[in-house]
Amino acid sequence: MAVLTVEIFxxxxxxxxxxxxxxxxxxxxxxxxAIAPLTGTPESALPVLTCAITPYGGAAMVEALCVGPSGEEATDVIAARLEAAMQDTPDAFEGWHLHAGCTHVHMSDN
Incomplete structure (x- = not known):
């Protein structure tokens, strides 16, 4: 497992x-x-320690500090939750898309 920060735009x-x-x-x-169920829940699919969301002109950057097996898996879990939330509000998020940003590994046991 690793402590890492993932970015999704x-x-x-x-x-x-x-x-x-x-x-x-x-x-x-x-x-x-969308990410709240993962926050502060050690038994969740991906425990998120903190999350920052920065909206800017028709976009947003999501930064999540989490504990997971890999940056790829962490990004996939968070992106799936974001995508579901955007699909639940199509009037606001019609046509929006996600892009992975950087992954920063802070500590790993492997």
């Missing part, structure tokens, strides 16, 4: 009218709520 399509972007507070709340 959520983006609106490039041709989206900026006037139709959801409010930053809505983006932050929606994405934070």
């Amino acid at each position: 959520a983006h609106a399509p490039e041709d989206t009218d900026p006037d139709t972007f959801p409010p930053d507070a809505f983006i932050e709340t929606t994405l934070r709520d």
Whole structure:
């Protein structure tokens, strides 16, 4: 297992009218709520220690400090939760997509 930080970026399509972007507070709340079940729950699929969500102009950066077997698996688990939350609110997130950012390994036992 490793303690690592993963970054995931959520983006609106490039041709989206900026006037139709959801409010930053809505983006932050929606994405934070998607990850909340993993936070502070050691028995979850991916224990998330802390999570920061930074919305910016039709996009958001999600940074999660977590404990997991690999950066790839951590990114996949978090991305699946974000994707489900965005699909649950299609009026706000129609056409949005996710991109993996950097993975930082802080400590590993292997």
